[in-house]
Amino acid sequence: MSQRYFADHALLPTGWATRVLLEIDATGTLTKVLPDSAPDNAQHLAGPVLPGMPNLHSHAFQRAMAGLAEVGSAQPDSFWSWRERMYGLVDRLTPEQVGVIAQALYVEMLKGGYTQVSEFHYLHHDTNGQAYSDPAEMAWAITGAAERSGIALTLLPVLYAHSGFGGQTPNAGQRRFIHDVPGFINLLETLAPRIADHPTQALGMAFHSLRAVTLEEMQGVLATNPTGPRHIHVAEQQREVEDSLAHCGQRPVQWLLDNIEVDARWCLIHATHLDDSELGALAASGAVAGLCPTTEANLGDGLFRAAEYAALGGKLGIGSDSHVSLDVVEELRLLEYGQRLASQQRNCLHDSQIRPVADWLYRSALAGGAQASGQPIGTLEVGKRADMVVLDGSDPYLATSADDTRLGRWLFGGSKQQIRDVMVAGRWVIQARRHALDDVNRTALAGLFREIG
Structure with missing residues (x-):
């Protein structure tokens, strides 16, 4: 009816x-x-x-630590010190608890204007780093929470295999995240049938970062032709760029574009630190830059060059990432205000077709978020x-x-x-x-x- x-x-x-x-x-x-x-x-x-706005990047469990890492220390704080605090939270969470956190989070997202979430899901195993008897148990906690809340979901199971460039051994804090390629492919195959039957859920996949996977591992997964969108964290911090240069002589986004066929199926999360060549190449690829302004500000990551990227025809969307904010208004406002602070100019994000900045922001984030989700959303038109x-x-x-x-x-x-x-x-x-x-x-x-x- x-x-x-x-x-x-x-x-x-x-x-x-x-x-x-x-x-x-x-x-x-x-x-x-x-x-x-x-x-x-x-x-x-x-x-x-x-x-409704798509939220193209979420780590649901991190909502539980929102506001708890805002105390200074004698040493400078950064993403890397925040990450140690996050590992402490990971040590204690059960699938049932992750379901509670995700269900409440997704309701908050709905109230903040998001109707779709792409969940970058890398908390896979038990507290000892062993697979559950059902390897998808943690993933089912996420899909169940989305179902109960009513938000639409693109689940992005994440391949996370190493602690640094060159296939470094994972550290103890990462033990719940780690898969080899066969185990990861098995996870995707376990999830696919049930999610395929769900009217508002879809399955994609993700690589955690170039620190966490090797080229051979990426190629091994992609050779299986996984369907759906493909996401990856990349160039979020300056240290990552420096480590990439030391490892292979290339900046991370340039290495990715040179070694992997990056196209409209891809979403590069953060992509904060790009040189001119990388910025142009990313825009030309058709991939989406997945920007998370409130988390990037909270972690002190830096500012994506959004105005220059947009002028090159690049696509972008927004995500709430670690969930210090669950508000479309705050995310889009900070995206524009960051460009104003960097350029010391006003009204940075618009074009010759859409002059009102708010309209440009909202419509651009709709388009990029819809593409990154792999679902028929983003506009009010017949068939969507x-x-x-x-x-x-x-x-x-x-x-x-x-x-x-x-x-x-x-x-x-x-x-x-x-x-x-x-x-x-x-x-x-x-x-x-x-x-x-x-x-x-x-x-x-x-x-x-x-x-x-």
Whole structure:
């Protein structure tokens, strides 16, 4: 049975449209998107309607340590010192606890404007580093949490084999992450049948980083022709660039592009430290740069050269990564503000077709995130999944805005509190800012935090 909705304003592929009739079939797919229509007894939505934002990079378990690594020490802090704190958390988590964390996280994501998450999943084994009797047990904790929360999921199991360039032996903190190539391929084969049958879940794969896999291991996995998107962390910190140069004489992104066929199936997470040649080559590849501005700022990683990359036609999307923020507004705002701080100019991210910065940010992140997810999302048009965010039409800032200021009012003057309702695949998962699992999650998280200290 189809559902019918009417929006006074909706962001369509061509821009803002008025009086839009939306029809959704029983599979959660848009079958009609008709501007300049009459309501015709359709349910009137409570405010401006946007396509739901894909979150292209998540480590669900890291949400449990958000805010706990913000204490200075006598030594300079960096990503590398933060990583030691993360290893301490990893030592204690069971699959059940990961499910609790992920379920609450995904509800927070929905409230923050995300309707799809690409989960970069590398916490595979038990606390001794041994495979569970079901090698996908940790992965099922993630897929179950996504199912219960209602968020759509692209699961990206991660091959993580080494502690540094050249196939260095993993350290003790990494023991729960490690696979060899046959074990990793077995994991993908275990996951594929069940996920293939799920209407809002998809399977891809990832390599943790060039530090963590060798060329031969990457080639061994890719030779099996895995379907779905392919993600990798790369060039996140200056030290990684220096280590790559010392190991092979090339910067990491240049090495990757020279040795692996990187195309539109790929998403390069962070890619923070690129020289001019790498920036142009990444843009030309068709891959997506997966930017996580709040995490990159929290870790002191540096700034991606987004304005220059965009001018070259490069594709980008956003992710919340370690989840110090779960808010589309904060992520996109910081992406633009970082470019302003670096250039000492205003209004950096726009082009000749889309001058409003907020519109450029939102529509670019939709396109890049949809590509990186491998799912039919990112726009409100016939044939795409009905993932929608409804802003609060009673908010005076939004109620009085014009087409060229509406998203600017929200992204540069508002917050996630202006998100009222959220739909995934034709199903309302957030209504009037509430989720059915709010009370359950609050109680479960409090109990879990007391357990793990």
